[in-house]
Amino acid sequence: MVQTSSYDGFANNWHLVHLGSRAVGGAGLVMTEATAVEKKGRISLNDLGIWKDAHIPKLLEISSFIKNQGSVPGIQLAHAGRKASYSSPLDKQGLRAYAPLEKSKGGWETLGPSPIPFEDGGNQPKLMTKNDIKKVINSFTKAASRADKAGFELVEIHAAHGYLLHQFYSPISNIRTDAYGNDFNGRIQLTLEVAKCVRKVWPSNKVLCFRISFTDWIDGGWVLEDSIELCKKLKKIGVDIIDVSSGGTSSKTVAIAKELIEDRDNVEIKSVIPLEPGYQVHAAELIKQKAKIKTASVGLITDPQHAQNIVSSKKSDFVFLGRELLRDPYWPIKAAQTLNQAKNLSIPGQYYLGWRDLLGVKYRGI
């Protein structure tokens, strides 16, 4: 999850401790935040990056630590497109405050499929030429090669949340009339080309995952049926897992707890994202069934039994956690305890005494 703690894209000890703690806490997979494949593709000045070889050594240190804890190190590769060049969300008081970054404060020209800003007052992106598109594909491909050298075992391409690839496949942000727009096949073209090029350089024994937004949650936008068709094509290219998220292209959507929607005045119901635990699981299930590809569920999953039910009822193959793991890096160990699976855990030797009250727990010697 975006940490906004990098300078010139470099990982540092914050990332080592942040990601390393989740590995110590027992997560099966520990994935980095959105890691920019181009300097221009950062959301903010302080995003993590992998656009140059100099970024590799610290990332290698982090992935090695994660592996040594028995977790799989993953990296998310991203380009923010028209949602780039925003201020760092952490202001001096540590409060979140995203706003378009002025050029005088380090802001830069953003790219997009069409010159439509994300929101009123947002950065107006440059309409990408075929050459710009080629460069972006090349940047994703090179970033994947670097991720391999940096020891990661899973790459996730961020094609969700209104970032560049999603901007291309969504009719909300893409009104091009060339081969990269016009209709469904044109709009998904960039995502497919990135998948093909990355698959070529990413070793066949390593996992390739795509995060998509299964819907834009707004009339006239991308819908679940589109996602199913896209995922069938991604599967043919050799993508292994679809991480099923949603939203992020339109600034007009509002996320509201499902039970409060009825009570809320002045809400255009079709633009509402109805939040409840596991609110995206049905889409992961349908994509798994129809596109015959492994899927991961994400979104307001915090209860171990809920997570277990999703996987054991084969709604999705994996469950990914975001905020709950920010609150508690030891969630996986505690979840194993709740589900009577502690005997299958391997606790670091250094922490064994802290957990020995968990019956049958194994420990990892130092």
Ligand SMILES: Cc1cc2nc3c(=O)[nH]c(=O)nc-3n(C[C@H](O)[C@H](O)[C@H](O)COP(=O)(O)O)c2cc1C
């Ligand atoms: C602080 C924060 C940072 C996030 N950063 C990323 C990110 O880098 N990449 C990404 O795909 N999603 C990111 N997300 C979305 C989460 O990965 C996740 O999909 C979302 O929070 C819903 O899952 P949850 O309810 O388990 O948190 C972020 C969310 C938050 C709150």
